[in-house]
Amino acid sequence: MPELPEVETIVRDIAPSISARQITGVEVNWAGSLAGLTAQEFARALVGRVIRQVTRRAKYIILDLSDNNKLAIHLAMTGRLLLRSSNAPEDRFTRVTIALDNGQEIRFADARKFGRLRVLSPDEYIEFDRALGPEPLSRGFDLDRFREALRGKNARIKTLLLDQRFVAGIGNIYADEALFAAGINPNRSASGLSEREIEQLYHAIRQVLSSAIRDRGTTFDSYVDAFGRKGSHQLGLNVYRQEGKPCPRCGAPIKRQVIAGRGAHFCPTCQPLANGSASQSGRLSQKGR
DNA sequence: CAATCAACCTGGGTGC
């Protein structure tokens, strides 16, 4: 599941090679990836354009095109964005191929067909951007803003972390890891968090995401970077998909519970349901580094 | 506003 750190890794990998390159051709093997456009419409929107720059917004890879449109790519769960030489062997499940003027191509491969490539006009991009919450690693995302965003929210904190309008880029892996690092049970209501817990969660989110970027992402099932290599953050996970294993902090078995239709993993001792545990002294340490 | 659920999809794992 490519989340913020995985997408950031891909963007950093491909930006130097594809910036200022012109798109010379497009091949579509499955038009369902194109968010409503036909293969012809999609090709017409891209061919001949120069890629001005490559950035990330939330879990989207954004290609800035020379006609001021943008291509927003979402990898969903099994999507991959691979940078290959045009004569490299085929990649399995390739749905869309974008050929560049330097003999390289961007291949969008997606087993599950949940990922999407959307062409956005400047106006559409503004809408798109406005619907997303703040970037958790940006300067603009400070403690005050986080506290403000939590105000009046009675939803469970885990649900809120997964809501892209609340904070952008967090998915199931890093929601669970951040809550563990902050010592907060995923079932807790946002409005029930103490000031201290809000601060801990704020720092945990940034620390967990930064650490995962340093590790070039988490490869649990299908994620690989733009060159097909795995990340290494799965070695540093404390709770995500660790059900039954001992908590790295206290040794109690990690629990799994479905929240908002997704698996939530946590330590019932270090992340108690009832708040006000006096034993909670400071932030939890993270396994590995 | 909050929670649940279905839909979109199919590879990969499990159990027999």
Next chain:
DNA sequence: TGCACCCAGGTTGATT
């Protein structure tokens, strides 16, 4: 070796 079955979850949208 084969096969039925189930699970994974990002996002959207409908319903309770």
